[in-house]
Amino acid sequence: MAGAAHADNSGFVAVKDSHFERNGQRYMIAGANFWYGGYLGAPTGVGQRARLVKELDRMKALGINNVRVLAVSEKTAMKSAVSPATTSAPGQYDEQLLQGLDFMMAELAKRDMTAVLYLNNFWQWSGGMTQYLNWFTGSPAHDPNVSKDYERYMAENATFYTNARAQAEYRNVIAKIVQRTNTVTKKPYRDDPTILSWQLANEPRPGNSKATPQEKATYVKWIAETAHYIRSLDGRHMVSTGSEGLAGSAQDAQLYLDAHRTPDIAYLTYHLWPTNWGWFDPKKPDATWNGMMEKASHYLNVHVDYAKKLGKPIVLEEFGLNRDGGSFDIKASTKVRDRFYDAVFTTLEKRAAAGDPVAGWNFWAWGGAGRAANADYWWKPGNDFVGDPPQEEQGLYSVFDSDASSLKLIADHDKRLKTIGAK
Numbered sequence: 001m002a003g004a005a006h007a008d009n010s011g012f013v014a015v016k017d018s019h020f021e022r023n024g025q026r027y028m029i030a031g032a033n034f035w036y037g038g039y040l041g042a043p044t045g046v047g048q049r050a051r052l053v054k055e056l057d058r059m060k061a062l063g064i065n066n067v068r069v070l071a072v073s074e075k076t077a078m079k080s081a082v083s084p085a086t087t088s089a090p091g092q093y094d095e096q097l098l099q100g101l102d103f104m105m106a107e108l109a110k111r112d113m114t115a116v117l118y119l120n121n122f123w124q125w126s127g128g129m130t131q132y133l134n135w136f137t138g139s140p141a142h143d144p145n146v147s148k149d150y151e152r153y154m155a156e157n158a159t160f161y162t163n164a165r166a167q168a169e170y171r172n173v174i175a176k177i178v179q180r181t182n183t184v185t186k187k188p189y190r191d192d193p194t195i196l197s198w199q200l201a202n203e204p205r206p207g208n209s210k211a212t213p214q215e216k217a218t219y220v221k222w223i224a225e226t227a228h229y230i231r232s233l234d235g236r237h238m239v240s241t242g243s244e245g246l247a248g249s250a251q252d253a254q255l256y257l258d259a260h261r262t263p264d265i266a267y268l269t270y271h272l273w274p275t276n277w278g279w280f281d282p283k284k285p286d287a288t289w290n291g292m293m294e295k296a297s298h299y300l301n302v303h304v305d306y307a308k309k310l311g312k313p314i315v316l317e318e319f320g321l322n323r324d325g326g327s328f329d330i331k332a333s334t335k336v337r338d339r340f341y342d343a344v345f346t347t348l349e350k351r352a353a354a355g356d357p358v359a360g361w362n363f364w365a366w367g368g369a370g371r372a373a374n375a376d377y378w379w380k381p382g383n384d385f386v387g388d389p390p391q392e393e394q395g396l397y398s399v400f401d402s403d404a405s406s407l408k409l410i411a412d413h414d415k416r417l418k419t420i421g422a423k
Ligand SMILES: O=C1NC[C@H](CO)[C@@H](O)[C@@H]1O
Pocket: 123, 125, 202, 203, 271, 273, 276, 318, 364, 388, 389, 392, 397
């Protein structure tokens, strides 16, 4: 069975009775999104190894035991995307950046932390599927920050799943990463329990909000076949989708369930974005809080119910809210965000305490010592990396090392979650 439990002392995380288990103990994720962790680990160029070590020490001290990291990026002309990229062109890979991933994995292992590594991106901020389509169809890489047409962007991106040449290159990249030997530890990735799961992509969607039955069927097939391919290369690690849940499934519960039914997908993932989804207005917090929390509470709970239905664990692997007033300024307070985080953590703790298949959370996202460099808060090559990728203002959702109230909340709930998991 994919994701089946390992020998007690392997250190691998696996599924047992709809929960995670590691070395014979229940394993709960109290994690952070740290998309740029591999970039900081690079030996040259964008690498900032001293910062990476400091960030991991800070996270470890808070009890954070898992990071969710971008493992693969694609070189693109889009302004909203990070540069450089691990794939500079089909078949050409940046060994310096891949050594950055190696270094990060080695540092995580030293701290007994695990990583979820995503191998593609539905969004443009790392090149992603739109860049593959540019390479193999000649269509211009589509930056929705420029076109403002997300519906067209998502429908176009979904053609990635049926483009044979794009899929071939994507699988080449998957094979390259999954079969890689860490240049720092000399350990094959396949044998490294520091990896919690391989993840198909960040937020893969079946198409846009009007995804057709054919697009939905294609999406389910792509997930099953790609997960099976990864498991054929590496039968020891779990595989996950990177799905946002209903918001990334055209609000179609049957589709979300079907996408996670295959035995090669070990657990369910979901994300929670009240401002992005129009549930919350950071400039009108009092007027929009109650409605938002009603929707968020339902979203949090209904996905745990879906996981129960499939008998698999579920991880809330992204959630976030703006700084007060929607400010990007690191000096802005985070009272509303702290209230939201507290409500999210508490909801998941309640379900976990009831024995439901809650396997943990990753907040979005660790900004740590990074700082926005420009008055307009947009990222430019050479600037610090923060929790917000280049397609968003640098400070939008990041949790910085100076956000003391947020960090304390994370540490407190980290302990509570693990106490529940230890029972
Ligand atoms: O995966 C993601 N989900 C939401 C984040 C914040 O908007 C975004 O930065 C990222 O693309």
